[in-house]
Amino acid sequence: MAETKKTATLSIDGKSYDMPVLTPTAGPEVIDIRKLYAQADVFTYDPGFTSTAACDSSITYIDGDLGELLYRGYPIEQLADKSHHLEVCYLLLYGELPDAAQMRDFENRVTRHTMVHEQMHNFFRGFRRDSHPMATMVGVVGAMSAFYHDSLDINDPWQREVAAIRMIAKLPTIAAMAYKYSIGQPFVYPKNSLSYAGNFLHMCFAVPCEDYVVRPELERAMDRIMMLHADHEQNASTSTVRLAGSSGANPFACIAAGIACLWGPAHGGANQACLEMLREIGSVENIPEAIRRAKDKNDPYRLMGFGHRVYKNFDPRAKVMKESADEVLDLLGVHDNPLLQVAKELERIALEDPYFIEKKLYPNVDFYSGIILEAMGFPTSMFTPIFALSRTVGWISQWKEMIGDPQQKIGRPRQLYVGPTRRDYLDVEAR
Numbered sequence: 001m002a003e004t005k006k007t008a009t010l011s012i013d014g015k016s017y018d019m020p021v022l023t024p025t026a027g028p029e030v031i032d033i034r035k036l037y038a039q040a041d042v043f044t045y046d047p048g049f050t051s052t053a054a055c056d057s058s059i060t061y062i063d064g065d066l067g068e069l070l071y072r073g074y075p076i077e078q079l080a081d082k083s084h085h086l087e088v089c090y091l092l093l094y095g096e097l098p099d100a101a102q103m104r105d106f107e108n109r110v111t112r113h114t115m116v117h118e119q120m121h122n123f124f125r126g127f128r129r130d131s132h133p134m135a136t137m138v139g140v141v142g143a144m145s146a147f148y149h150d151s152l153d154i155n156d157p158w159q160r161e162v163a164a165i166r167m168i169a170k171l172p173t174i175a176a177m178a179y180k181y182s183i184g185q186p187f188v189y190p191k192n193s194l195s196y197a198g199n200f201l202h203m204c205f206a207v208p209c210e211d212y213v214v215r216p217e218l219e220r221a222m223d224r225i226m227m228l229h230a231d232h233e234q235n236a237s238t239s240t241v242r243l244a245g246s247s248g249a250n251p252f253a254c255i256a257a258g259i260a261c262l263w264g265p266a267h268g269g270a271n272q273a274c275l276e277m278l279r280e281i282g283s284v285e286n287i288p289e290a291i292r293r294a295k296d297k298n299d300p301y302r303l304m305g306f307g308h309r310v311y312k313n314f315d316p317r318a319k320v321m322k323e324s325a326d327e328v329l330d331l332l333g334v335h336d337n338p339l340l341q342v343a344k345e346l347e348r349i350a351l352e353d354p355y356f357i358e359k360k361l362y363p364n365v366d367f368y369s370g371i372i373l374e375a376m377g378f379p380t381s382m383f384t385p386i387f388a389l390s391r392t393v394g395w396i397s398q399w400k401e402m403i404g405d406p407q408q409k410i411g412r413p414r415q416l417y418v419g420p421t422r423r424d425y426l427d428v429e430a431r
Helices: 036-040 076-082 085-094 100-111 120-124 133-146 157-182 196-205 216-228 236-245 251-262 270-281 284-295 316-332 338-352 354-358 365-376 380-403
Strands: 003-012 015-023 060-063 068-071
Touching: 003 036, 015 036, 068 076, 068 085, 068 316, 076 216, 076 316, 085 100, 085 196, 085 216, 085 380, 100 157, 120 133, 120 157, 133 157, 133 251, 133 380, 157 196, 157 251, 157 380, 196 216, 216 316, 216 365, 216 380, 236 251, 236 380, 251 380, 270 284, 270 338, 270 365, 270 380, 284 338, 316 338, 316 365, 338 354, 338 365, 365 380
Parallel strands: none
Antiparallel strands: 003 015, 060 068
């Protein structure tokens, strides 16, 4: 719990109200307004909750001005350089980095839960063949509560633990199955001999008629994508998971709600929107016109994949992702791809053009992750599902933290009502 060292005073119609000011371990101080309505009969107004802290959390910290992202206090750059996704999963879930024995046990538990119930295969076949993989994932993840009855009691710590492991383990399998279904190929079962990221690539790209060998460089790039997207504080989808969880909903329903929120183009769909923008530009020759339109205040056209709502400086995840993008492009030799040529030229301009530098419109993580996934051979429809399976551990960690918070209440935002005041009903003949 944050410390209270001072108070803030609010004056309304000559009356003063003192409110505690909470001091976090990092970030801005927070005015505690929990008793404001009871004392002063007023609400606060904050559309989008951009200035409102809705919970205590010790999982992820972002300093947008410094361009800093910390998982449990560890800088994302260090984790991306020295760690791997499942170790980061352990860190987010339990608060500390594991020792060797803990890591082996955790990896074993996740690996042994990667298969889904065989009857769930029939569930996939209920969707149209051309269904977006995100639509399929929302339905299938929500339906997990119909298959795994032994991990629905949110008041049982062990059942919460089982649900967490199951979702971290099975989301890559479900995402890969959604992809295979959308392209008409048979499902590929998980392989316990592969890493978390390698297993996902295998399930997406292997076919029964020939062997598929996971390339270590692509495996590492996918692992980084997962790691960098694992959590990002109280964003829209995480807040959705917490809000759904505050009602006591089962964990599978909460994660399905988070996936549905992530599907939005302003959130998880940003990297897909970025690639669609690159396709719209088409060739390097068309970039000057795109730049001109982006700079024109009277033109609604915007370049996707540049700048970030939270980071007022460079997105720290983008620095790491740029390294992976360069490695993948070099490895696959796809520099003759017109779309990727457009991306690299846009990147060069954004890092050198005074307009972009002054406004700090640097390429963000969505820009680079989209380039990597495109180069690997994923269609844009799979970009958001990959984001979802990566963010699952963050959602689960936030959900577990919320369930264990004694201050937690069911979410109930208030409103500034601007509709009609009371009026009497008139019979239809009198209207």
